Amino acid sequence: MDRLWSALSETHRRRILDLLRDRPCSVTELVEALGLAQPAVSKHLRVLREAGLVRVRIEAQRRIYSVDPAGIRALDDWLTPYRRLWNERLDALGWHLDATDDDPGHRNAHHDHGRI
Amino acid sequence: MDRLWSALSETHRRRILDLLRDRPCSVTELVEALGLAQPAVSKHLRVLREAGLVRVRIEAQRRIYSVDPAGIRALDDWLTPYRRLWNERLDALGWHLDATDDDPGHRNAHHDHGRI
DNA sequence: CAGGAATATAACCACAGAGGCATATTGGGG
DNA sequence: CCCCAATATGCCTCTGTGGTTATATTCCTG
Numbered sequence: 001m002d003r004l005w006s007a008l009s010e011t012h013r014r015r016i017l018d019l020l021r022d023r024p025c026s027v028t029e030l031v032e033a034l035g036l037a038q039p040a041v042s043k044h045l046r047v048l049r050e051a052g053l054v055r056v057r058i059e060a061q062r063r064i065y066s067v068d069p070a071g072i073r074a075l076d077d078w079l080t081p082y083r084r085l086w087n088e089r090l091d092a093l094g095w096h097l098d099a100t101d102d103d104p105g106h107r108n109a110h111h112d113h114g115r116i
Numbered sequence: 117m118d119r120l121w122s123a124l125s126e127t128h129r130r131r132i133l134d135l136l137r138d139r140p141c142s143v144t145e146l147v148e149a150l151g152l153a154q155p156a157v158s159k160h161l162r163v164l165r166e167a168g169l170v171r172v173r174i175e176a177q178r179r180i181y182s183v184d185p186a187g188i189r190a191l192d193d194w195l196t197p198y199r200r201l202w203n204e205r206l207d208a209l210g211w212h213l214d215a216t217d218d219d220p221g222h223r224n225a226h227h228d229h230g231r232i
Numbered sequence: 233c234a235g236g237a238a239t240a241t242a243a244c245c246a247c248a249g250a251g252g253c254a255t256a257t258t259g260g261g262g
Numbered sequence: 263c264c265c266c267a268a269t270a271t272g273c274c275t276c277t278g279t280g281g282t283t284a285t286a287t288t289c290c291t292g
Contacts, residue, residue, distance in 0.1 A: 002127060009125030010250080011118060021201060027269060040251055042270055061259050061268045072198040079195065082188045085137060126280080143239060156281055158240055177238045177289050 004074055007051035012036060013044050017067060020054060024066035120190055123167035128152060129160050133183060136170060140182035 007013055012034055019025060019033055027045065031038045045065055048054040053071035057064045123129055128150055135141060135149055143161065147154045161181055164170040169187035173180045 005125045005130070006249090009121045012250090014121070017198075021197060028267095037252065038269070039253080039271080043250080046270080063269065067198070067201060069201060072195070072201065076195060076199060079188070079192060081137060082133075082183070083192065085183060085185060085188065122279095128280090144237095153282065154239070155241080155283080159280075162240085179239065 003051045026062045119167045136183045142178045
């Protein structure tokens, strides 16, 4: 878990994920997109790989990297218990009940946060 | 956004969030729970606050900290475009459709991941 | 109003990690 | 088989940051 977070804490690595979300890329492509030296990018990719956030497919001398859903999944799992929390608070405070809400039934739940 | 991730990259800070998710706590309570020195905890709390992850309520000399949904919300938003991705991959590969799935209707859904 | 409890801030130290350059490695093409 | 292209790894440096101790601040209590 620690690896996951520390991998994601870096701007360039999040940028890499953004790029890979679009389409799988070779290292060279990423180097060009990021404006970093190639070794730096390779290192970032290593970190991302060890965190379960990207995968490699070897294709001749090219390494084609793509997002590994496992890592994202882990992050989502971590987030789950908190999501409940912010749903409660949102309607408790009468905030923006926008359309991005996945779970429409929840906002009507009787929120008795009795322990506070 | 950078602040958010760097705040979350630290184990103790994530632990603090875990604790606060249960109930709001004073600094001293957190100090005891974490086994860290008080100044260290105060610094972590500062970082979490500036990242929009916790809030403070002043109560006499006590500072009562609690989770600020805003930060969690931001993280969730970041995750959104990726969630689509791993949904596609999961059923494309016929992976573990375990019981942790929040959305029971989904696993039976006819998964036409037409765009990949 | 003095004393102490609760918390924040400052100064300092130590270590992790991000970046750069040089080099090793691997695979393909002439 | 040799050379080049693509990528990884090693080594070094430097900045960022987490931890500690000491001190400032704030507010209740006797």
